[in-house]
Amino acid sequence: MNKKIVSALLAAAMTFGLAGCGATGTSGSTGSEGSTMESADTTGAIKIGGIGPLTGSAAVYGTAVKNAEELAVKEINESMGKTVFELEFEDDEGDPEKSVNAYNQLKDWGMQMLVGPVTTNPSVAVGAEAANDNLFMLTPSASAEAVIETGDNVFQICFTDPNQGVASADYIAENNLATKIGVIYDSSDTYSSGIYDKFSAEAEVKGLTIVAAEAFNSDNKSDLSTQLIKCQDAGAELVFLPIYYTEASQILTAANKIGYEPKFFGCDGMDGILNVSGFDTSLAEGLMLLTSFAADAQDDQTQKFVAAYQAAYGDTPNQFAADAYDCIYALLPFAVSGDITADMSASEMCDVLKVKMTETTFDGLTGSGMTWDASGAVSKSPKAVVIKNGAYAAL
Known part of the structure; x- marks a missing residue:
C-alpha cells in the first residue's frame, strides 16, 4: 500500500x-x-x-x-x-x-x-x-x-542512553548552566552507568569539569547523603543524576537537610518523581530533566x-x-x-x-x-x- x-x-x-x-x-x-x-x-x-x-x-x-x-x-x-x-x-x-x-x-x-x-x-x-x-x-x-x-x-x-548522556552534557554547556559538575550514578545499573559514561566523555569535549563522580549500587542505596556531601565539598554547581526517581527523591531530601542548593539535572528516569509516596515535591522545584515528552x-x-x-x-x-x-x-x-x-x-x-x-x-x-x-x-x-x-x- x-x-x-x-x-x-x-x-x-x-x-x-x-x-x-x-x-x-x-x-x-x-x-x-x-x-x-x-x-x-x-x-x-x-x-x-x-x-x-x-x-x-x-x-x-x-x-x-x-x-x-x-x-x-x-x-x-x-x-x-x-x-x-x-x-x-x-x-x-x-x-x-x-x-x-x-x-x-x-x-x-x-x-x-x-x-x-x-x-x-x-x-x-x-x-x-x-x-x-x-x-x-x-x-x-x-x-x-x-x-x-x-x-x-x-x-x-x-x-538510547548514549543519546541522553551526550544531549545532557550539550544542553548544560550550551545553556551555561554550570561549569563544575557533580555526578551521582548507579554503577550496578546499565541504564545509569551507560548514561554517565557518555556524559563524562561529552562533558570533557564541552569544557565542563566533573569535580565529583560518586557511585552507588543496588546494595547500598538506602542512604545517598555521603555521595551528595562529596559533591558539595567539591564545589559542584550542578549535580547530574542519571538515575531513577526513587533514589533521586532521596538525594533531594538529603540536600535540603544539609542546606545544599545546586542545580539538579536528570534524564528520563527522573520522570515520576512527583508521584513518590511521602516525598515533599516542593524539593523538586527547579529540577531539570531531558525527556521526550512534556504534558503541557x-x-x-x-x-x-x-x-x-x-x-x-x-x-x-x-x-x-x-x-x-x-x-x-x-x-x-x-x-x-x-x-x-x-x-x-x-x-x-x-x-x-x-x-x-x-x-x-x-x-x-x-x-x-x-x-x-x-x-x-x-x-x-x-x-x-x-x-x-x-x-x-x-x-
Missing part, C-alpha cells in the same frame, strides 16, 4: 480515537491485574503482549505504559470499526526473572509481538528470549544499548492525548505513557497495509517488521520524523523540561 495512504489512515485513526476517547481500557484485554474492559470479538486481531512493573519501586513507569497501551489499542479498534489489536499486559515487578516468566505466559496466550518490557534489565533478559523465538519486540522505555544488542528483532522507541506542550496532538488519558485514568500522562502510546501507533500502518495480519505466526510477523521498521518514518507524541536503523535504535531528539509550581514545564 502507498505510504501516503497508510499515513493518512494512521492520522485519521489517531484523530478519531483521541476525539472519542473517554472510557478506560482496551476491548478484549485482561492481563494479570484483571480487566475493566468490555468484551469484544477478537477474531482476526493481532495479539500484542505488554510487560512492565505494576507493583514495586518502578510501578509508576509500568502503570503509565499499561494505561497508554490500553488507550491506544482502544482508540485504534474504535476508529477502525473492528478489533485490530488485542492487548494482554503482565506485571514483572521490574525483576528480570519475573519478566521472563511474564514473557512465557504471554507466549502461552498467543502473543505475536511484544511492546515492552519497561525497564532495562528485564528488557535485556526478555530480549534474549525474544531473539531465540524470532518474536518482534518494541520497548517503550528500556534505553540501554544492551537491550537492542540482544537481537535484530528488538527495537526501541525511546532514545501546546500542540494539538499532545493536548488531545493528555485530555484523553486524564479522562480515562484520572492522571496526567508522563513520558513513559507517551512512548508506549507511540509504540502502538507506530505498528498500526503495518496492520492497515496488510504487511502483518493475525493469521501470521509470530516469527513470520517478526521477519516482516524487522525490515519494515527500518523503512518507516513516524510522527508521534515523542518525536517527529522518527526513524529506526538496523540495530533497532530510534533517531529522535530529547526535550528539556523543568519542574515548576509542582508540574513539568517545557524549557
Whole structure:
C-alpha cells in the first residue's frame, strides 16, 4: 500500500480515537491485574503482549505504559470499526526473572509481538528470549544499548542512553548552566552507568569539569547523603543524576537537610518523581530533566492525548505513557497495509517488521520524523523540561 495512504489512515485513526476517547481500557484485554474492559470479538486481531512493573519501586513507569497501551489499542479498534489489536499486559515487578516468566505466559496466550518490557534489565533478559523465538519486540522505555544488542528483532522507541548522556552534557554547556559538575550514578545499573559514561566523555569535549563522580549500587542505596556531601565539598554547581526517581527523591531530601542548593539535572528516569509516596515535591522545584515528552506542550496532538488519558485514568500522562502510546501507533500502518495480519505466526510477523521498521518514518507524541536503523535504535531528539509550581514545564 502507498505510504501516503497508510499515513493518512494512521492520522485519521489517531484523530478519531483521541476525539472519542473517554472510557478506560482496551476491548478484549485482561492481563494479570484483571480487566475493566468490555468484551469484544477478537477474531482476526493481532495479539500484542505488554510487560512492565505494576507493583514495586518502578510501578509508576509500568502503570503509565499499561494505561497508554490500553488507550491506544482502544482508540485504534474504535476508529477502525473492528478489533485490530488485542492487548494482554503482565506485571514483572521490574525483576528480570519475573519478566521472563511474564514473557512465557504471554507466549502461552498467543502473543505475536511484544511492546515492552519497561525497564532495562528485564528488557535485556526478555530480549534474549525474544531473539531465540524470532518474536518482534518494541520497548517503550528500556534505553540501554544492551537491550537492542540482544537481537535484530528488538527495537526501541525511546532514545538510547548514549543519546541522553551526550544531549545532557550539550544542553548544560550550551545553556551555561554550570561549569563544575557533580555526578551521582548507579554503577550496578546499565541504564545509569551507560548514561554517565557518555556524559563524562561529552562533558570533557564541552569544557565542563566533573569535580565529583560518586557511585552507588543496588546494595547500598538506602542512604545517598555521603555521595551528595562529596559533591558539595567539591564545589559542584550542578549535580547530574542519571538515575531513577526513587533514589533521586532521596538525594533531594538529603540536600535540603544539609542546606545544599545546586542545580539538579536528570534524564528520563527522573520522570515520576512527583508521584513518590511521602516525598515533599516542593524539593523538586527547579529540577531539570531531558525527556521526550512534556504534558503541557501546546500542540494539538499532545493536548488531545493528555485530555484523553486524564479522562480515562484520572492522571496526567508522563513520558513513559507517551512512548508506549507511540509504540502502538507506530505498528498500526503495518496492520492497515496488510504487511502483518493475525493469521501470521509470530516469527513470520517478526521477519516482516524487522525490515519494515527500518523503512518507516513516524510522527508521534515523542518525536517527529522518527526513524529506526538496523540495530533497532530510534533517531529522535530529547526535550528539556523543568519542574515548576509542582508540574513539568517545557524549557
